Amino acid sequence: MTGTTAPIRPSYGKTFRCIGTACEDTCCHGWTIPMDKATYEKYQLFPEEDLRAHAKQHISRNSGDVSDTLYARIDLNEAKNCPFLTTDRLCGVQQKHGPEYLSTTCSIYPRVLNNVNDEIEVSLYLSCPEAARQVLLDPQSMQMGDGDSSSYFRMDQFSKLAGNGDGLIHKPYEYFAEIRSCIVALLQDQGRPLWQRVFLLGMLCKRLDGLATTADDATVPQILNDYRNILATGALRDQLEGMQAQPAVQLDVVLRLADLRIREGASGQRFYECFREFAQGAGYTPNATPNEYAGHYVEAEAKYLRPFFEKHPFIMENYLLNYVFRTLFPFGREASAHFTPQSIFGEYILMAAQYAVINGLLIGMAGHYREAFGTDHLIKLVQSFSKAVEHNPSYLKEVGDFIRGRSLDNIQGLAILLKN
Incomplete structure (x- = not known):
């Protein structure tokens, strides 16, 4: 790492506390x-x-050449619950032996531990309802700092910042801190709509993606300086605002990516309920075309979701910032079960696609609930989507393949995905 950029990390990961029996989706x-x-x-x-x-x-050894981390598994009982879960919905192992007896997964979740230059960063999976509330609903949740741990959790297993090597895509890891700092500043630029910030992030990732060698990396400071100037001057705001929205195409993408996960049969009842409310609010029927129900979609965004986000402008910004820290975006987490090596722009496509699907589903849900749409509905959607998607590497690969297959992995495609 070069330069004197101070480490940036959120504090909420260490201070998270499980709410136990009060959790609506354990x-x-x-x-x-x-x-x-x-x-x-x-x-x-x-x-x-x-x-x-x-x-x-209920505990089975995994077959084959497996790591000590994935040595065995706890199989669920007939009710699809962990067999150690008590009738009052608490962990029987922890009750009798304390948190020190929990497996690494049970001890850490929903925390995400990443080793970055010998510093452990702790962020959160939003597939936990309480984590989603803690990250998304607090306007100050992205205040940077270390934070004191509020409970015991194991620190012996973690992922780390990926690196260059034989057969891997070259990335400018030497400038990780500077790139992250620029990304955070870009996403926090509330002087422009969030979709524009995500769009500009794509442009930045596209430029960084073109650095093929260590010699090319010397241009990183100039690239970052160009984007800092864009932030300082408000450049490109009017040009981006003049780009044409394509709600019918956007809605079709949202429908297909969400339906793809539901058809696989492992998305969960909560996500299915959200999808059903989205479909109703967007005016979707099986025999209708996207052009026929796009009007409902546009109206729901303008009348119900946009006013909601005007009152809560930090929510989806918090989602994206948590994504940046959780995945070590745009470089990736080596030694993570959910990490598949991607190019910098490939990492961006996965982020942008998930953001676009969540935003699109929220538009339909807001159209369903209208003036009654609130934070409880948003938390249910983000949490259930995260549970269905974030822990499924094969589905994430399908997302990337779908975006590329529809030729949306370019600047024009990003506008279709992001602009309302």
Whole structure:
């Protein structure tokens, strides 16, 4: 890392606290839970007969050449719950032995631990309802600082900033801190609509994507300076505003990407409910074309969602900033089960597509609830979408393939995805 840019990190990751039985979508339901080798061996020695029996019945060794991190798994019971979940919806292992006995996954989630230049950064998965509320609804949630940990969680396993190597796409890792600082400043530029900020981020990522060698990296400071000047002068605002919105195409993309996940049968009831409300609010019927119901979509955005975001301008900004820290955008998290090497612009396409789908679904939901649309509806959508998508590398690959297949992975395509 070069320069004197101070480390930037949010404080909310360390201060997160689970709300236990009050959670409306517990992480102990619906997911097979990976278990590390050390925890697996510890569970075989439970002194309690009931816990030991559960361990033998519901914990399975993973076959093949697997890492110690993914050594085994906890299989769910018939109710799709973790077998160690008690009748009062608390963890039986933690009740009897304390948090030190939790597997790495159970101890850390929904926190995301990233090692960046020997510093551990902690952000949050928004697939947890309480994490989504904590990140999205607090206007000050992106205040930068270390924050004191409010509870025990394991720190022995983490992902790290990816790096250059044989067979990998070259990226200017030496300038990680400076690039991140510029990205944060760009996303926090509330002098322009959020869609413009995301669009400009795409332009920045496209330029950085063209740096193929270490020698090319010397141009990074000038590239970043160009974008700092855009922020300082408000340049390109009018030109971007003059770009034509294409709501019918945008709506078709939102429908197809959301429907693709639902058809796979693992999106969850909460996300399906949100999708159904979106379809109703957008005026969608199976026999209608996007052009026929695009008018409902445009009206819902203008009359219901836009006024909501005018009252809460920080919500989706917080979503994007959390995404930047969680994924180490636009470089990626090495040693993460959810990381597939991408180019810088490829990383951006995944971010922009997920933002566009969430925003599009929110438009339909706002059209469904109208004046009653509120933060509870938004949290349900973002959380259930995150749970259905963020932990599924194969679906994320399908998203990227879809965007490229529709020739939307370019500046014109970004305008279609982003502008309302």
